[in-house]
Amino acid sequence: MEETDLTLWGMGTVRNLRVHWMLMEMGLDYTFFPVHPRSGETYTEEFLRINPRHKVPVLRHRDVVVTESAAIIEYVSEAFEPPPGIYVAQTAQERAKLNEWCFFIMTEFDAHTLYVIRRHTTFSSLYGESPTACKAAKEYFMDQLNAIAPRIGDDGFLLGGKFSCADILLTTCIDWAIEYAFELPASVMAYYEKHSSRPAYKNAFNKTFMDPASIPDLMRLPDAAHGLCSTKPAV
Ligand SMILES: N[C@@H](CCC(=O)N[C@@H](CS)C(=O)NCC(=O)O)C(=O)O
Missing domain, CATH: 3.40.30.10 (Glutaredoxin)
Structure with a gap:
């Protein structure tokens, strides 16, 4: 090391x-x-x-x-x-595409949907129960996930045919969605299984x-x- x-x-x-x-x-x-x-x-x-x-x-x-x-x-x-095997952006254009994925995953998945559900289920004693907010968050999560599913490369990476920060963020959001028993598309599960079987994971x-x-x-x-x-x- x-x-x-x-x-x-x-x-x-x-x-x-x-x-x-x-x-x-x-x-x-x-x-x-x-x-x-x-x-x-x-x-x-x-x-x-x-x-x-x-x-x-x-x-x-x-x-x-x-x-x-x-x-x-x-x-x-x-x-x-x-x-x-690790992808690192080398140009402003590459960094823009990497950041596009990272900001998308962190806002639409991590913050706006999965964490909303966390707040109103696991932490409902702090933030209150809100079945309506949880239902809307789940629907929106699935809408956005289905929209990006076809953009996962045939090689199972989001960018550049290599493993990147974006793959870590998406895989860990899928982990979170699995914890909530979301039914995920087969292509997304194949992507998840590929990355969660990495020794480092x-x-x-x-x-x-x-x-x-x-x-x-x-x-x-x-x-x-x-x-x-x-x-x-x-x-
Ligand atoms: N957007 C931040 C969120 C960090 C965050 O909320 N961490 C939680 C655990 S997942 C925490 O430390 N909570 C302790 C607290 O709120 O006191 C990130 O992605 O690092």
Whole structure:
């Protein structure tokens, strides 16, 4: 593994999975602090110094701190030498097409539909129940998914015949839709199975969703290098 100065905070959700997955695809070593959302860890004074919006994932590379799962994985793919199978945009035109996919997936799937359902089902004690909003979100998700299904390349990649950030975002949104028992088109399931069978996905999945209780010594330790504190890094 390449020697890096990378630290990742976050586990327990598909947004965190994205970052573990990209780091593993890139073959990068990183320190991992197992901060679980809604565990109270994101509201500590120490964590709020890293991300005042109390969200994970957060990645630090040397002195750069990046939040937002899509921004983080794009940063990682550009900041390090990618292995041959990883797609990185080289021109403004290529970046426009990559961003088109990434912004589309993050807004229409992650934020406007899947998270709306999360708010009004899993977190209904906080945001209230809203069957109408959930039904509309699901219908809109399926409408948009059916619209893009024919645009998945014959080779099973969204861009350039290679694996990209956009594939990580779409696969993890499909993970989320499967959790909600959506019935997805066969072509989308074939795409999902192709990417979720990648070794890096499986390793990242195991790390992201491991039982926090199984992580030894979940204690707070100072991060002397940067004057920040967090949970003890996991193995
Ligand atoms: N758009 C952000 C969303 C980040 C986010 O909402 N993270 C959730 C977990 S998936 C979180 O940290 N919640 C803890 C909290 O709200 O305190 C991303 O994609 O990274």
